[in-house]
Amino acid sequence: MELLYPLYRLREEGVAVTVAGLDDHPVSGKKGHGPVVVDATVDSLSAADFDGLVIPGGFAPDKLRRSEDVLTLVRDFDAAGKPIAFICHAGWVPISAHILKGRRATSVSAIRDDMVNAGVDWVDQATVVDGNLISARTPSDLGQWMKALLAALQSPPAE
Numbered sequence: 001m002e003l004l005y006p007l008y009r010l011r012e013e014g015v016a017v018t019v020a021g022l023d024d025h026p027v028s029g030k031k032g033h034g035p036v037v038v039d040a041t042v043d044s045l046s047a048a049d050f051d052g053l054v055i056p057g058g059f060a061p062d063k064l065r066r067s068e069d070v071l072t073l074v075r076d077f078d079a080a081g082k083p084i085a086f087i088c089h090a091g092w093v094p095i096s097a098h099i100l101k102g103r104r105a106t107s108v109s110a111i112r113d114d115m116v117n118a119g120v121d122w123v124d125q126a127t128v129v130d131g132n133l134i135s136a137r138t139p140s141d142l143g144q145w146m147k148a149l150l151a152a153l154q155s156p157p158a159e
Contacts, residue, residue, distance in 0.1 A: 002056035002087050004033055005142045006149070010054075013150055020045055022067055030058050043069040047076035052153050057088025057108065057138075065096035075099060078132065083152040085134040087145055091115050094133070104128055105135040 003019075010017050021027055021038035028034035047053075053074065055061065064070045074097040077084050086094060091107035092114065094100050101119030106128045115122045126141040127134065127148050134152060136145035 001029065001031075001033065001139045001142065002058055002090070003027070003029065003036060003060075005139075006054045006056070006085070006146060007036070009146045010150075015051075015150075015153065018045070018050070022063065022070070027060070042067060042073060045073060047073055047080055047082060050077075050082070052083035052085065052149065053077045054149070055084070055086040055090040055093050057086075057090045061086075061090045061092040065092045071097040081132050083132050083134055083149060085136075085145065085149045085152075087136040087141070088138055091120075091135065095120075100133075103133055104130040105133055106137050107135060108138055 007017055007019065018039045019036055020040050020042045022042060024038050024041060026035035026037050055064065070093065074084065074094055078099045084094065088108040089111055091105065091111055095114060095118040100115070104121040104123060105115060106123055106125055107115050112122055127136045127144040129148050132152070134145065134148045136142070
């Protein structure tokens with residue numbers, strides 16, 4: 001749901017969405033949702049070509065955080081001040097990209113210690129916006145998280 005809900009919600013608002021993967025194989029959720037077709041591989045993408053980045057939770061972040069291409073893309077989005085939305089376990093990706101120190105965010109409680117150890121001011125709220133970072137705890141927070149992302153996409157990046 002952390003991939004499907006943003007995918008359909010953003011498309012519903014007329015946002016062009018590219019589903020990126022580490023390879024070109026379709027992706028499925030841990031609860032059997034999908035498969036979702038991958039439009040491009042991460043190594044072929046540039047932050048300059050997109051307005052925002054969504055990192056879903058579930059099993060994906062554990063693999064994504066080990067990809068230097070993913071981490072570079074996350075750092076490039078952050079350097080450009082473009083929205084980076086992450087939910088649940090997806091906080092692992094910006095942790096590994098080293099962009100969270102001194103920032104305020106939330107996550108699923110299971111990775112709270114990881115977030116705090118990375119220097120995050122961790123708070124237990126449905127959705128936290130800190131500059132270009134938009135974080136949420138769990139799938140129950142999807143609606144509020146998407147509203148914050150859609151608002152951020154309507155605003156120009158901070159320079």
